[in-house]
Amino acid sequence: MLALYDVPLGSRLLLGTARYPSPAVLAEAVKASATEVVTVSLRRESAGDRAGQGFWSIVRELGVRVLPNTAGCHSVKEAVTTAHMAREVFGSTWLKLEVIGDGDTLQPDVFALVEAARVLCAEGFEVFPYTTEDPTVAERLCAAGCRVLMPWGSPIGSGRGLNNLFGLKALRARFPEVPLVIDAGIGVPSHAAQALELGFDAVLINTAISQAADPVRMARAFAQAVAAGRQAHQAGPMEPREMAVPSTPIVGTALLR
Amino acid sequence: MKVQVNGEWRELRAADLAAALSELGFEHAVIATAVNDEFVPVGGRATLALSEGDRIEVLAPMQGG
Numbered sequence: 001m002l003a004l005y006d007v008p009l010g011s012r013l014l015l016g017t018a019r020y021p022s023p024a025v026l027a028e029a030v031k032a033s034a035t036e037v038v039t040v041s042l043r044r045e046s047a048g049d050r051a052g053q054g055f056w057s058i059v060r061e062l063g064v065r066v067l068p069n070t071a072g073c074h075s076v077k078e079a080v081t082t083a084h085m086a087r088e089v090f091g092s093t094w095l096k097l098e099v100i101g102d103g104d105t106l107q108p109d110v111f112a113l114v115e116a117a118r119v120l121c122a123e124g125f126e127v128f129p130y131t132t133e134d135p136t137v138a139e140r141l142c143a144a145g146c147r148v149l150m151p152w153g154s155p156i157g158s159g160r161g162l163n164n165l166f167g168l169k170a171l172r173a174r175f176p177e178v179p180l181v182i183d184a185g186i187g188v189p190s191h192a193a194q195a196l197e198l199g200f201d202a203v204l205i206n207t208a209i210s211q212a213a214d215p216v217r218m219a220r221a222f223a224q225a226v227a228a229g230r231q232a233h234q235a236g237p238m239e240p241r242e243m244a245v246p247s248t249p250i251v252g253t254a255l256l257r
Numbered sequence: 258m259k260v261q262v263n264g265e266w267r268e269l270r271a272a273d274l275a276a277a278l279s280e281l282g283f284e285h286a287v288i289a290t291a292v293n294d295e296f297v298p299v300g301g302r303a304t305l306a307l308s309e310g311d312r313i314e315v316l317a318p319m320q321g322g
Contacts, residue, residue, distance in 0.1 A: 016322030026320075041321025042289060044263040044314065047282035052317025056287050059318065069321045077294075084296040085289035085316055156322070206322035 002201055004148050004179055005094065005126040007065070009036050012196065013226045014067065014181065015219070016206025023058050025215050030062050033219035039067045039096055039204065042086055067128060069096040070116075074109070079116040083125060095120060096150070096183075098130045106156040106184075110137045114144055121145025130183050133167035135174050142178060149175065150183035150204065153195065157207045159187025162194060172199050189218075189225030196229025197237060261312045275302035277313065289316050 002009045015035040020026040030038060040059060045052045059066060068086035073079040079099050087093060099116055101109025108130055114137065117127050121144055129141050133151045141149060151171060154160035162168055163185065172180060182195040183204040192203045205222055212218035259268055262281060271277035274290060274297055290297045291314040297305050307313075 016320075018320040018322045020320070039321050041319050042316040043319035045283070045286065045288055045317035046263075047286075050286065050317075052288075052319050053286055055320060056318035071321055081291060081294065081296050084298075085291065088296075088298055089287060089289045089316070089318060204322075 002179065004037075004128075004181075004202075009202075010034075011036050011223070011226075012202040012230055013192070013223055014039065014202060014204040015209065016204065017055075017059065018206055019210040020215060021210075023055065026210070027058060027062060028216045029209055029219040030064060032216045033209070033223050035064060035223075037065045037067050038062070039069050039206070040090070041069050041071050042082060042089065065094070066090050066092060067094050067096050068092065070098050072100070073098060074100050074112075076112045076116045076119065079112070080119055083116075083120050087125070093124055093126050094128065095125045096128045096130060107152075108132065110134065113137070114140045117141050117146055118144040128181070128183075133164055133171045135171055138171060138175060138178075142175070148179045148181060150181045152184040153182045153191065153203075154185030156184040158185050159208055160185055161187055161191035162198075165198075168195075168200075169198060189221045192222055193225040193229035193232070196226055197232045199233050202226075258307065258309045260307060260310065263313070263315055269307070271307065273303055273307060274305040274313070277307060278302065278315070281315070283315060287317060290314065291316075 002012055011034050013033055013035050014037045015033055016039045068090045070079045070082045073082055083095050099109045099112040100106055117129050120127050127146050128148050128150050129146050130150050131137055138149055154163035179201040181202045181204055182200050186192050186205050187208050195203050209215050209218045269277050271280045293312050
């Protein structure tokens with residue numbers, strides 16, 4: 001069974017909560033996905049509409065674990081301050097650490113990411129760093145105290161799937177004991193199945209489900225793809241070959257003219 | 258005194274952060290606060306004296322990916 005920071009999880013699908021057509025659809029999608037972990041953020045609250053209070057009561061009713069993020073942070077200071085605020089509000093030491101470095105690709109600033117991870121791990125946070133497939137950065141994050149890594153598949157919200165298969169496979173091979181969660185870029189269930197087939201431990205999906213025409217049905221489809229991908233990985237996929245290999249035995253072929 | 262609350266200028270009677278939050282209507286709300294870029298935990302709100310021009314951030318749980 002998958003365990004992230006010693007918490008056993010029955011589902012290898014983690015779900016983002018943003019950009020759903022309505023809170024009711026979000027709640028239905030969470031149930032359909034069978035996820036046990038959803039990501040949340042902190043944003044400015046208005047005393048008038050108290051939108052955050054309403055959102056929080058919906059999430060609490062779902063009975064799932066929350067993974068607060070530091071989305072939108074661009075510096076170590078911002079990320080660390082946001083982490084402190086999130087820990088107080090959500091009462092959890094889990095933290096999806098995002099420190100964005102590039103506005104176009106939303107690629108992490110890996111230098112600030114490693115430094116923020118070092119500070120937060122030392123303070124007792126259980127950090128889930130949003131990173132790239134770079135093995136050196138991964139090494140530094142592990143040295144900083146991270147016990148889970150979340151490499152991107154492709155840029156956040158792009159739906160392009162696993163952009164650098166070579167790099168991701170190399171990362172998986174290089175860190176066989178560290179839970180690796182593909183975060184960002186998954187567009188369709190086949191991408192998620194592929195990630196699990198390659199031996200990644202889980203996927204974190206948001207836009208691919210929330211922006212589907214029918215998010216609840218898509219949540220169910222992703223749950224099936226993740227389960228299928230995991231089964232396939234455990235079953236041991238065949239090696240691809242350059243040329244055809246007949247599947248029907250040659251021996252015993254009739255001689256017919 | 259005039260302070261900024263989530264980027265908007267507000268005139269407040271309150272002298273400390275805890276009083277300011279209740280004056281603003283955030284009593285009993287699930288929120289986290291920062292003043293002038295520094296996190297102020299729940300326990301520190303009553304003793305954090307506000308000054309003219311302070312920037313208060315009041316954050317709450319929100320959708321996120």
